[in-house]
Amino acid sequence: MSVTAARGFEASGVAVGLKSTGKRDVAVVVNRGPRSAAAAVFTSNRAKANPIMWSQQVIADGVAAAVVLNSGGANCFTGSFGFQTTHQTAERAAQLLGVSAGDIIVCSTGLIGTGDEVFRAKVLDGVEQGIAQLSPDGGEAASEAIMTTDSRAKRAVRTQDGWTVGGMAKGAGMLAPGLATMLVVITTDADLTAAELDVALRQATRVSFDRLDSDGCMSTNDQVTLLASGASGVRPELAAFTGVVTEVCLDLAEQLQGDAEGASHDIAIEVIGAASESDAVEVGRSVARNNLFKAAIFGNDPNWGRVLAAIGTTAAAFDPYDVDVSFNGVRVCTAGGPDRPREDVDLTPRATRILIDLKSGADAATILTNDLTHDYVHENSAYSS
Amino acid sequence: MSVTAARGFEASGVAVGLKSTGKRDVAVVVNRGPRSAAAAVFTSNRAKANPIMWSQQVIADGVAAAVVLNSGGANCFTGSFGFQTTHQTAERAAQLLGVSAGDIIVCSTGLIGTGDEVFRAKVLDGVEQGIAQLSPDGGEAASEAIMTTDSRAKRAVRTQDGWTVGGMAKGAGMLAPGLATMLVVITTDADLTAAELDVALRQATRVSFDRLDSDGCMSTNDQVTLLASGASGVRPELAAFTGVVTEVCLDLAEQLQGDAEGASHDIAIEVIGAASESDAVEVGRSVARNNLFKAAIFGNDPNWGRVLAAIGTTAAAFDPYDVDVSFNGVRVCTAGGPDRPREDVDLTPRATRILIDLKSGADAATILTNDLTHDYVHENSAYSS
Numbered sequence: 001m002s003v004t005a006a007r008g009f010e011a012s013g014v015a016v017g018l019k020s021t022g023k024r025d026v027a028v029v030v031n032r033g034p035r036s037a038a039a040a041v042f043t044s045n046r047a048k049a050n051p052i053m054w055s056q057q058v059i060a061d062g063v064a065a066a067v068v069l070n071s072g073g074a075n076c077f078t079g080s081f082g083f084q085t086t087h088q089t090a091e092r093a094a095q096l097l098g099v100s101a102g103d104i105i106v107c108s109t110g111l112i113g114t115g116d117e118v119f120r121a122k123v124l125d126g127v128e129q130g131i132a133q134l135s136p137d138g139g140e141a142a143s144e145a146i147m148t149t150d151s152r153a154k155r156a157v158r159t160q161d162g163w164t165v166g167g168m169a170k171g172a173g174m175l176a177p178g179l180a181t182m183l184v185v186i187t188t189d190a191d192l193t194a195a196e197l198d199v200a201l202r203q204a205t206r207v208s209f210d211r212l213d214s215d216g217c218m219s220t221n222d223q224v225t226l227l228a229s230g231a232s233g234v235r236p237e238l239a240a241f242t243g244v245v246t247e248v249c250l251d252l253a254e255q256l257q258g259d260a261e262g263a264s265h266d267i268a269i270e271v272i273g274a275a276s277e278s279d280a281v282e283v284g285r286s287v288a289r290n291n292l293f294k295a296a297i298f299g300n301d302p303n304w305g306r307v308l309a310a311i312g313t314t315a316a317a318f319d320p321y322d323v324d325v326s327f328n329g330v331r332v333c334t335a336g337g338p339d340r341p342r343e344d345v346d347l348t349p350r351a352t353r354i355l356i357d358l359k360s361g362a363d364a365a366t367i368l369t370n371d372l373t374h375d376y377v378h379e380n381s382a383y384s385s
Numbered sequence: 386m387s388v389t390a391a392r393g394f395e396a397s398g399v400a401v402g403l404k405s406t407g408k409r410d411v412a413v414v415v416n417r418g419p420r421s422a423a424a425a426v427f428t429s430n431r432a433k434a435n436p437i438m439w440s441q442q443v444i445a446d447g448v449a450a451a452v453v454l455n456s457g458g459a460n461c462f463t464g465s466f467g468f469q470t471t472h473q474t475a476e477r478a479a480q481l482l483g484v485s486a487g488d489i490i491v492c493s494t495g496l497i498g499t500g501d502e503v504f505r506a507k508v509l510d511g512v513e514q515g516i517a518q519l520s521p522d523g524g525e526a527a528s529e530a531i532m533t534t535d536s537r538a539k540r541a542v543r544t545q546d547g548w549t550v551g552g553m554a555k556g557a558g559m560l561a562p563g564l565a566t567m568l569v570v571i572t573t574d575a576d577l578t579a580a581e582l583d584v585a586l587r588q589a590t591r592v593s594f595d596r597l598d599s600d601g602c603m604s605t606n607d608q609v610t611l612l613a614s615g616a617s618g619v620r621p622e623l624a625a626f627t628g629v630v631t632e633v634c635l636d637l638a639e640q641l642q643g644d645a646e647g648a649s650h651d652i653a654i655e656v657i658g659a660a661s662e663s664d665a666v667e668v669g670r671s672v673a674r675n676n677l678f679k680a681a682i683f684g685n686d687p688n689w690g691r692v693l694a695a696i697g698t699t700a701a702a703f704d705p706y707d708v709d710v711s712f713n714g715v716r717v718c719t720a721g722g723p724d725r726p727r728e729d730v731d732l733t734p735r736a737t738r739i740l741i742d743l744k745s746g747a748d749a750a751t752i753l754t755n756d757l758t759h760d761y762v763h764e765n766s767a768y769s770s
Binding site for chain 1: 761
């Protein structure tokens with residue numbers, strides 16, 4: 001169900017030839033109200049795609065009526081022609097939906113530099129077909145239409161006290177934090193203001209998508225959009241709502257991690273004993289981005305030396321000679337020296353847990369990442385994306 | 386000749402069983418004077434090996450009589466026993482050479498966490514054998530004894546106006562800047578003070594080893610040591626001397642790049658039009674560390690979108706819509722949009738040149754890196770290091 005699980009939403013996913021495979025490649029998600037409150041977070045990459053620049057303007061007033069998303073081309077670095085394509089996409093959708101173009105969020109994903117006249121014609125065709133096929137059951141088709149190298153669609157739904165939060169996500173490579181890290185649309189029939197949605201979304205993404213760092217590469221096109229229809233008539237407490245949005249975001253983030261390009265291990269790096277949460281995040285990210293560590297996990301090697309070497313490049317509070325490191329529950333390093341033998345560690349399961357105790361405070365954070373594999377190199381060298 | 390090209394130096398390389406292959410694994414380089422001026426730069430990793438902590442004390446007074454180096458074990462995170470091993474290494478060498486232990490630089494390389502009693506006994510044996518075999522022709526043997534996964538020894542020599550600078554280096558993985566990036570010993574018979582050597586070495590490493598970023602991973606053990614014997618009796622201008630030391634460092638850095646683990650391309654990322662040299666370095670490093678870019682080069686794909694996405698993560702002054710990117714002389718991106726077709730680029734040669742014009746100033750820098758290959762993943766997943 002994903003984005004159509006909450007009342008007040010319709011969606012669709014159509015195929016217009018942007019993907020050479022002939023699979024669905026344009027999705028539309030429409031908020032039928034009664035409310036049209038919205039919030040969004042965007043990639044912090046300074047090299048931004050045209051849809052990002054457009055959507056940042058759209059979201060400024062906290063109102064959005066619909067989201068149009070395409071796969072099969074990023075419409076990034078395609079010049080003023082590409083920006084006009086985004087503008088025309090919003091205008092065409094607005095016209096057909098009877099709303100203002102300034103209330104249409106636009107998202108694109110695919111190869112950077114794609115955005116010629118053929119691309120534009122197909123996207124506009126997709127808007128028309130997509131709006132014609134809108135349905136309260138269209139969430140599944142929409143979630144398929146945003147897939148790129150994803151092997152499966154990502155959807156999540158939570159219902160509580162009469163209101164629902166549902167979402168869809170795409171992302172398989174170029175996953176690194178920076179507020180948003182992929183294309184995500186989340187809908188809810190709870191009745192909340194745009195300002196409340198903004199608080200909830202920022203809090204939720206901060207501890208979910210922002211802590212997923214599959215390959216250290218930050219995209220130019222990523223955004224997470226949250227739309228609220230108010231159709232449930234229920235106005236939840238903001239804390240409860242934030243909790244549920246966070247659950248949906250974490251569920252989607254774990255699905256993204258589990259489908260990361262070429263990965264053979266899903267690695268959770270839990271940093272405890274940190275002097276601050278930001279220290280814990282910095283240490284976790286540094287380890288998550290260390291290619292030698294990531295290659296060692298692929299090789300089922302509990303190489304704690306590479307973990308300490310990665311921690312040592314951070315500015316976090318820690319004493320290199322008072323750090324413990326465990327791999328899947330086996331402490332192989334204590335007080336900055338060898339502890340239990342490496343042979344005691346079983347790294348064959350896909351789920352991998354690294355526990356780092358900095359012994360410098362009471363804060364903690366968990367970063368999700370993947371290993372560095374032959375398949376990762378193959379997928380990102382053999383195919384342009 | 387490497388470290389014995391300059392007059393006043395003797396060296397040796399012996400095999401004591403630290404390497405399972407039976408190859409040379411302990412090197413000794415001795416300065417016979419008349420001067421014993423020295424300078425060194427060290428890894429900026431906060432997780433430092435025992436030999437780094439020792440050698441930082443030794444170099445503080447600008448005097449060093451000898452350098453003892455071992456491969457086959459990093460003596461890093463081996464507790465107080467490991468530090469005592471370093472101390473005993475220096476004491477044994479000092480005793481045999483008739484100098485102070487406080488004038489013996491110690492370096493180690495190999496697997497972190499290696500440093501038990503067997504390791505200590507072998508290293509001390511290596512000191513004895515190495516000092517017994519010291520020779521004015523020992524530079525070649527010494528350069529072989531510091532190899533780890535290196536496929537060949539790295540040596541460089543320059544002679545000018547009656548004085549010589551020679552050096553040896555090891556390093557094949559874990560190459561990333563942070564003052565020093567590998568084990569390097571450089572010797573000269575020029576007559577300079579320790580303060581002058583320090584100026585020359587820092588300037589030389591800043592534009593050579595500091596701009597080599599093979600895999601973004603910073604080691605715990607790296608140091609570059611410069612020893613001056615004064616045996617030529619010539620006192621060169623500091624600028625001329627710095628120029629020659631820089632040439633030797635660049636030569637060794639390019640040899641390290643050319644022998645990087647598993648690499649199939651040697652990539653020079655030249656950033657021009659930068660508002661400052663540090664902007665140029667930041668942009669070059671960001672591109673050099675982008676796994677998607679590195680995998681694309683392995684796949685002979687001139688993926689300029691990944692270059693722009695990497696630039697966008699920096700704080701450097703630039704306008705994403707006014708950047709030019711060329712691959713091997715073919716400008717595939719101009720003004721932040723597509724230019725010449727990707728098909729015009731030939732990325733099959735190992736030597737690869739990326740030119741990035743930020744159009745924001747007059748400063749420039751070149752960063753050296755390698756591609757991300759199946760062999761890199763294999764070497765770093767199948768073997769512990």
